[in-house]
Amino acid sequence: MRISVVDAFTDRPFAGNPAGVCRLESAADPAWMQAVAAEMKHSETAFVRPADDGDADFELRWFTPETEVDLCGHATLATAHVLFDEGVAAPVRFGTRSGVLTVDRDADGVIGMDFPAHPAQETQPVPGLAEALGAEVRWTGRSRFDVLAAVHDEQTVRRLAPDVDALTRVDARGIIVTAAADEAGTDFVSRFFAPRVGVPEDPVTGSAHCVLAPYWAWALGRADGHAMTGRQLSSRGGTVRTTMHGDRVRLAGRAVTVVDGQLDGGAAHG
Template sequence: MTSTQQSSTASAPALDVLRYSAFTADPAGGNPAGVALDAEDLDDAQMLAIAARVGYSETAFVTASDPVARRYRLRYFSPRAEVVFCGHATIATAVALASRTGTGELLFDTPAGEIRVGTTADGDGPVRATLTSVPAHSRPAEDTEVEPVLRALRWSRDDLDADLPPHVAFGGNEHLVLAVAGRARLAALDYDFDALHEIMRRHGWTTVHLVHRAAPDRLDFHARDPFPVGGVVEDPATGAAAAAFGGYLRTLGLVTEPLRIHIRQGEDMGRPSDLFVDLHPDDARIRVTGQAVPLPDPGK
C-alpha cells in the first residue's frame, strides 16, 4: 500500500453510502465498491471508519465537487488504509454521478493525479465508464522481489510464462505482475495471506496482478489480484491493476498499433468481471472501460 496505514477505531458517522458493483452488468458479478457522494465534511478517521463499516475492498469519497464543471475530488479507503488510486471505485463513482447528473465527461482529482472519465449509456442499459489513467510504465522485477512472492503463492519459477516476464507496473499505484503458464495453476490459487501481506507492505505494492494469457496469438487474459494489504483476500476486478498492466504490455513492446485487450477477472471466486483496456503505442495513458450496477444496502 502506498499510503500510511491508519486506525479504524473512530466511529463511522451517519452518511448515505451508495453501493455499486463495477466491471459487470450483473449484481452477482464484478467488484463491489462504496460511493459516498457527499463527503466534504469528513476527516480521514471518519472516512476510514465508514470504509471499514461498508467492508468492501474500497470505498470512494467525493470530498469536493463542482457540478457545473463536472469536476470532483476523490479519495479512496480500504477497510485498513487510504489507497492512492482505485479503478473499480472510480468506475462506480462515475456511474453514480452519471445516474444523478447525466452522462458525459467527468474529471476526478485523485491522490494519484487527474483522472478523466467518460460515461455513456445505451437506452436503459447500465452506464459504461472509461477512465484514462495517469501515464503508466513498468520495470523488470528483481529476483529478490519475485522469489519471496512465489514462496507465498506456493508457486515455482516453472509455473511462470517465460514470454511474459515479472515486472513491477505502475498505473496510479504499483502492482507486481506475474504471468502464469497454466490456467489451472491460476484457478487453484491458495496463498499465504500473512506472508504476502508483509512482502507487499514492504514494497508498497497495491496488488499482485496474476495473469494467464488465454491464447498465444491474442492479448486476452484471465487475472486474479490478491489484496491482503487492503484486508481483502482477493479483488474480483481491479481497474488500477488493469491500467498498470497496459503499461506493462507497452513496455514489453507488444503494443505496435491501437488495440483493445480483454481481462476476465473474478471468475475463479464466483464474481466474474470484464475489463476492457485500450492501448496506443504513442500514448502512455491507459483507458479502462467497464459497466457498473447498483447494489442494495444490506443494512436496509
C-alpha cells in the same frame, strides 16, 4: 448523506467488484471516512464531493477497510456510474491523489476511464513469492504500486491458493498474477492479492489493469489504440476492457447499483 453499493466491471448484480460510494457536500474528516470504509468492509469505499477549484468537477478519495489508497479503478467506475445515473453530465473530471481522472459514458452505457499507465519494470524474482503463490513465476516486474507475476497459463492463475500471510511479506501494495487467456475474445487473465492493505483478494481491480495493459501490449505486440480484454478470475469475476494511449490507459466496463440508502454514521466533519 447518501451511500450506495455498486458492483463494478459487470453487467449483472452480485458479480464484479462491489464498492461503497458516499456522496459528501463538503470535506470530511479522514478518520471518519476510514471508519465508514471499515464498516462497509468492501475492498474500497469511495468518497466524492464537489471540487473546490476549476481543475476538476469533483474530489474523489478511496479507502480500503484499513487505509487510504492513491488509485482505485473499480470504485472510480462505481462513483461515475452513480453520478451519471443522478443526472451529472458526462464526461466528469475527478481530482484525486493520482491527478485528474476523466471518466465518460458512451451511448451503450459503457463507462470509460482515462487513467495513468503504470508499466512494470522487469526485476529479479521476488524472494519467497513463488512459494507464497504455490506456482512457478516466469516473469517478474514492479510498477509504482504492485508486483506483477506472469505465470505459464490460465489454469495456473485460476487454481491459485496462495499463502496470504506469506504474501504480506512482499514489499508492495499488492501482487498481480497474470497469464494469457485460453478463451477466444479475452486476451489475458489475472488475479490480485493485497493483504498488506486489508484486501486478501480483490474481485476485480481496475488499477491493476494500469499495469496489465502495458505489459500485455508489449507481450502480445499490440500497438497503441488496440483494445484488449482482461478477465479477472476471482470467485465473482469481472471484465475490464483496456486500450493503451501513450502513457495513459483507457479502462472500460459496466456497473450495477445493488444498494442505495442513507448513511447515519456520526459527524463527517472534523
